[in-house]
Each structure stands twice: as C-alpha cells, then as structure tokens.
Amino acid sequence: MAHILVIDDEAPIRETLKEILEYEDFTVSLAENGDKGWQMIQKNDYDVILCDVKMPGIDGVELLEKVQAFKPEIPMVMISGHGNLEMAIDSTKKGAFDFITKPPDLNRLLITLRNAIDRNSLVQETNVLKRKVAKTFDIIGDTPAILKIKDTIEKVAPTEARVLITGENGTGKELVSRWIHEKSNRSNMPLVEVNCASIPTELIESELFGHEKGSFTSAVKQRIGKFEQAHGGTLFLDEIGDMSMAAQAKVLRAIQEGKITRVGGDKEIKVDVRIVAATNKDLLEEIDKANFRMDLYHRLSVILIHVPTLNERAEDIPMIADKFLKEICAENAMPIKEFTADGYRALQEVNWTGNIRELRNVVERLVILCESKITGDDVYMYSNPAQRGSDPFGVVDEYNTLQDFRDWAEKVFIERKLIQNQWNVAKTATEIDIQRSHLYNKIEKYNLKRR
Secondary structure, three states: OOEEEEEOOOHHHHHHHHHHHHHOOOEEEEEOOHHHHHHHHHHOOOOEEEEEOOOOOOOHHHHHHHHHHHOOOOOEEEEEOOOOHHHHHHHHHOOOOEEEEOOOOHHHHHHHHHHHHHHHHHHHHHHHHHHHHHHHOOOOOOOHHHHHHHHHHHHHOOOOOOEEEEOOOOOOHHHHHHHHHHOOOOOOOOEEEEEOOOOOHHHHHHHHHOEOOOOOOOOOOOEOOHHHHOOOOEEEEEOHHHOOHHHHHHHHHHHHHOEEEOEOOOOEEEOOOEEEEEEOOOHHHHHHOOOOOHHHHHHHOOEEEEOOOOHHHHHHHHHHHHHHHHHHHHHOOOOOOEEOHHHHHHHHHOOOOOHHHHHHHHHHHHHHHOOOEEOHHHHHHHOOHHHHOOOHHHHHOOOOOHHHHHHHHHHHHHHHHHHHOOOOHHHHHHHHOOOHHHHHHHHHHOOOOOO
16 A cells, blocks of 8 residues: 655645545655655655645755655655646656646546556666666675686676686676676677577577578477577577587587578578677587587687686685675565674585585575574584485485494584584594594594685
C-alpha cells in the first residue's frame, strides 16, 4: 500500500485530500507546513509527496529543492491555487513530477499519483539492478597478482587487442572479461557471452554464426548468431578449449576476415566484434594433442591474463569474504554478521578447490546457519559439510582398514588443533598431551603445512 505525504497549510484541503486518498486505499500522512513536512521526510519513507506551493516558512518550491538534494527518487506533485504556466514550468525544471491547480480534478489527481508511484517503483527496481550489476564487476583483492591483473586491464581495455584469460574454474575469469568490456570503447554496445563447454558440438556453429530457415531439421526459422548479436561490442568465448575443431576453423576465419556465414546460408555478413576468450585448459597441451588449432591460439593470445587460484592469494580471502557476507545479509534482509579474527584465519586455512565460487557458497552457508559472530569453529564445521555433517558413516566408508581411518582421524585432529593455536607447536603439544618432538614427527608424517 503506497504511503503519501500531503503538505498544505489549509486544514480543510488536507483533510479532504486525506479522506479521498484513504478511500482509494492509500496510506496518508499530513503536515501543516513546509517545516513540519521536511521533518517528516527526513524521518520516514514516502512513495509520493503532494505539496502546496504557497506556504508560510519553507514554501513548496524551497521544499522541492531540499527533497531533490536529499531523496531525489521520491516523486513530488505540486499543487497551487495560484497556478500559472510559468510556475508549472519552474517546478518541473526543479524536479517536480507534475503540477496540479486547486481545486484539483479528482480523476487527474489519482492518475498522477498512480503514475508517480509506478515511476518510483521503477526507479527502485533500477537501483537494485544497478547494484547487482555493479557487484558482478568487482574484482576484490590487493595481492600483487590481482594488482597486476587490474593494471593490465587498464592498459588493454581501451585497445582492440584480443585477450585470452586462463585460470581454474571459479577463479573469476568472467569478471575479468566484464571489466575489459566495461573499460573499453565498446562499453555502450553489447557484451555477449558464450559458454563453449555447455553447447553440444553439433549446435556450436549455429549458436555462434546463426542459421537460415530449413538449414537442418529443427531450423524452423532464421536465427541470428552470437557474432551478429555482439556486432560493435565484445564477444566473450568462455571455455574455448572445449570448442570443436570445425567451429575453431570458422572462428579463425571470422577473426581474420571480419565476416561470417550463417549455417545453411551463402551470404557473407560483416561483423565488428572484439574477442575475449577464456579457458581452464592448457591450450599448448591441447595443441600437442591435436585438440586445438595453433593458428587460432596465436590469434586469441595477443594479451594473456592468468587469474590465480584463491589458495594462491589467501591474503585476499578476508576482504572477499567480507564483501560476500554484506551482500548475502542484504539480499536476505538479515542483520549484518561478522567474522572473528580466528574465523578469518580458518577461512585462509581451507583448501579452496572451487575457488571464489566455493568461497561464496560457504559464506552464504555460514550467514544462514551461524550466529552474529562467525568463528573459526563455525568455518571448520561448515566449510566441508560432507565430511563434518550429520552422517559420520559417509567418512568411515571411505576407508578400507582401521589403520587408514586412524591415520585420517589423527591427521584431521592434529591439523585442527594447530590451526586453533595458530601453529604454535609447543602450545599444541601441551594441549593434546604429546611430546613436542612427537608432534613434529606427526606433522612431517602427514605433510601438514601452514599456508
């Protein structure tokens, strides 16, 4: 239910408007002058403000300027018994949604209010989407490897150079491609993404280059491919190492000549795209195995950017985890939680095989299941629920002999105690009641290492 603030120094008008608007199922608050209205605006949220122009103290135009500076997203509808065209134009220039003369026409007033509410909803939705998009482009970290990536992007993005991004799954290769596009001269044109690994081999050419109607059994109509969709912008070929050799040949031709031909067609179509590619494979090894074209590799790798694993930049983990924590709390309308110092240390000790993607999942799990302070014990408990969950037999079933299970349990126990004591060997030996030299032997036996 929309909440409307009516500001007018004439009590009969205020009460009449309140009665009419409440009958139309609006929630209505009243202010008898501009000063009172300004106080209420600072303390409360309103969907629309209906404001008289001529009032003692702060008049409507002055209040309009204050609201525009304070909360410009709130639409203000100005009303006046002394209205003229000049006043209406002046109010609109200063940000008013509309201008209505007294006595207001009821139908026009209700239409104006509903339009203002709709616009306010659209503004709020747009702001939410902008925040989500902005989150997507964040590359968090200040380790040397990340700073080098950011510096390379700043230098490369404004050029037309093709870029090949390498790194394991979940490291953030897509974010690097988005940064390159956003900082390029093509940023006002589309960024079109293609995951080459998720498209069946027999459909990849149709996906990239489009097809003509009737070119194959299911081609019931003409389709525009990704190259044409990205015309003037950037085409991101993710997991290009999984592309078929036939498709690689056509991509190479498109890069060399700036032309494509739809499947089943004979017309050449000019395309102007910047190619950014990414892979989790070693393409030089794939070339040796005859799975990837060397000439295409050299076309794509004008600039090489390698994204490190999360384990290789553990110093960035607290910063990344904090960002995820704030985002997840906001998305779920939850009070902001925080990691304790040993919580951060525990996160840095985890072996992040899934990289950034896995870290976000774990932080989301911790936010949902933990109290306001997320401790090291919480991280240990929930960072690998498959082994630490409610099914102990799932772990037992992994071992064939009692000795193997004992070794695993001893390794996990010692490693956990070392982490809790920040790898203070003397303190840990005392705590678990073994000799220090014996503990050193166990550390060596199980190849335990502090990150």
